[in-house]
Amino acid sequence: QVQLQESGPGLVKPSETLSLTCTVSGDSLSSYHWSWIRQPPGKGLEWIGYIHYSGGTHYNPSLKSRVTISGDTSKKQFSLNLSSVTAADTAVYYCARTSGTYILDYWGQGILVTVSS
């Protein structure tokens, strides 16, 4: 059974960098794409980007200048860095496996990150 678990700080100060890690069990990073998605409280879903099993990345153009996604296949982890955060970046952040190039078939439980001083 594929499982994903997000981890990282729940509180980040404005202008700093949000850093999260997703740990995968039951699968290998050396297949599929691996995505980050976020959901502001009470709002809809926004795709942030993914890392391909080959190591390539693809980002949402609206966030591209601030986002970096990286992977560590040996640890079965992939990570999200989002720089220069503001209150608008407050959201539940999900990691997910992406199959068929766009199908988010397994999700982590999500982690709430609040941007506040």
Added chain:
Amino acid sequence: EIVLTQSPATLSLSPGERATLSCRASQSVGSYLVWYQQKPGQAPRLLIYDASNRATGIPARFSGSGSGTDFTLTISSLEPEDFAVYYCQQRSDRYTFGQGTKLEIK
């Protein structure tokens, strides 16, 4: 950017009734459309992919149809556990989601 518009925003129905949810794309997405279900405090769950294929473990009362710009998710007979928010999603230069339809108990 392809915009997905879901309707209605809220759908009030009773258990046993049939639910029809719509997702319209601003330009053709072929059959590359997915439906998710999200319950409060939970991550979204994959229901339907490639417009009409049920994901593993999804009950047969859920069905998807459509292609191009107009898509429909149908729940043939609502169970109490089906009341949730439903999102559609497509791929293009980026993945985008609809704004969601909240299916609530009447």
